[in-house]
Amino acid sequence: MYYKGWYHFFYQYNPKGAVWGNIVWAHSVSRDLINWVALETAIQPSIKSDKYGCWSGSATILRDGTPAIMYTGIDRADINYEVQNIAFPKNKSDPLLREWVKPKSNPIIVPEGGINATQFRDPTTAWYADGHWRLLIGALSGASRGVAYVYRSRDFMRWTRVRKPLHSAPTGMWECPDLYPVTVDGRQNGLDTSVTSSPKVKHVLKNSLDLRRYDYYTVGTYNRKTERYVPDNPTGDEHHLRYDYGNFYASKTFYDPVKRRRILWGWANESDTAVDDVAKGWAGIQAIPRKVWLDPSGRQLMQWPVEELEALRGKKPVSLRDGVVKRGEHVEVTGLRSSQADVEVSFEVPSLEGAEALDPALANDAQKLCSVKGADVEGGVGPFGLWVLASAKLEEKTAVFFRVFKAARNINSTKPVVLMCSDPQVIFEPEPLQADVRRLC
Structure with a gap:
């Protein structure tokens, strides 16, 4: 969230080590979404x-400007046994919100009514x-139906569940749901x-599927009178759209009132072993924050790293322009001396x-299509496209590439379909290298 000149980021954290357990709410603040300062723990078991x-x-x-945190x-x-609690700042005049207090009325939502x-x-x-207010x-309903329950309150303290869920689908447990509005006129402004x-206005409903460990979303219509959400694509819950086709989970968005944009945060769960995590001192990273908006077609979201990322660029950029690359050929970009590049x-x-x-x-399966059409x-x-992290003789390389298809018969459009993939190719390494190509246009 943004509060009194600072972006606040809260995240799940183990203060006792780089393994799972002892989870608290850590707290970092930033002026620019890029450079962060870690503060004291915001919320811990008490x-x-x-x-x-x-x-x-x-x-x-809240409507009077008070921040409130709802957490499980x-x-x-x-x-x-999971219940929902609330916490408020101890001192609202502190722009860093260093201390949080929990009312004695906690928990304020409990799993009643067969949940x-x-x-x-x-x-x-x-x-x-x-x-x-709604949230x-x-x-999880039954053995396999993911559910998003709606709760309503007039004072943000006493909550009542709406009789029917906002939406559900037979996809397994829905973790970290997110519901937010987007404009349908093609503008990139957030709401x-x-x-x-x-x-x-349309709405995006996103869920983190516990069974698959990926984040999926649909675009549809939210009716606040009936408290129901209907995806525009009737097969949307089956043919899922994903924010990201790498390790990207438990994401949330927030509205940035400063630049009128919606910003997406996501957790990248690394694939290291626990021993490796302990050795390096952390487990998991937060991906670069992204601005998201609805594509003019209305069928899917667009996203781009926040503009503040450009402040990390070096003073001497490497540029290659007007190059002609023939079939089967490549052109080398020289002058890079870093392990990361903003391209x-x-x-x-x-x-x-x-x-x-x-x-x-x-x-409807971009990941499988990338695998089949490598x-x-x-x-x-x-x-x-690009070969990145490439060795001198190209024995090792990671391809970040595009290919263009004619529209499929089951897609209601005549426009060509553009596919973007990342294809690790490694000969001598036991595990795939990971590309860090952050921007492609």
Whole structure:
């Protein structure tokens, strides 16, 4: 959230080591979303309803400007009995919000009415309309149905569950849900979470699927009268869109009132062993924050690293312009002396006439399509792109590439489909190298 000149970032953290356990809410602040200062722990187990853990949740700025944190607590040792708690700043005049207090009324939401108490967590940022606050809590119904329950409150302290869920699907437990508005006019401006009534607004519902460990979303319509959400694509819950096709999970967005944008944060769970994590001193990283908005087609989101990232660029950029690359050839970009690069690249192809047809069976699975149509598989238009982290004789390289397809028959569009992939190719290393190409246009 943004508060009194500072961006505040809260995250799950073990202060006792780089392994899972002893989870608290860590707290860092920044002026620019790039350079961060770690502060004292914001929330840690201290009351009965969070004695066995302070788990994920969200922050909301109330109508009088007061920040409030809603989070999941565990209050029983024998099972993960999950309840929802609230905390407020001890001193609202402190722009760094160093201290937080928990009212004696906690927990303020408990798993009643047949809810599975061990699968009931991660309250969202709340939105306000018609005299009520609303928020979502992720849950599991039955053996396999993911659910987003709606809770309503007039005072942000006493909450009542809406009879029917906002939405559900047979996809397994829904963790870290997120619901937010986006404009349908193609503009990149973000909207405050409480904007719900404009005809030029759609909503995005995102869930972290516990079974798959990836973040998926749909675009649709939220009706605040019925408290229901309907995806525009009837098969959206089956043919999931993903924010990211790497390790990217438990993400949340927030509205930045300074630059009027919606910013997406996501956790990249590294693939190291526990021994390696302890050796390096951390486990998991936060991906670079991204601005997100709705594509003019209305079918999917667009995203781009926040503009502040450009401040990290060196004073002497390396540039290669107007190069012609023929089929089977490559051009080396020299002058880079770092292990990370911020790359902007534009490709122009002479014609799209030879684009291959997109297999309808793969049209809704970009990751599988990248696997089947890898960097070594020749196509009509592509693959073309970059080799990064490449050794001198190209024995080792990671391809970041594009290919163009004719629209699949089951896609309601005549526009060509552009696929972007990352394809690690390693000969001598036991594990794939990881590309750090952050920007492609």
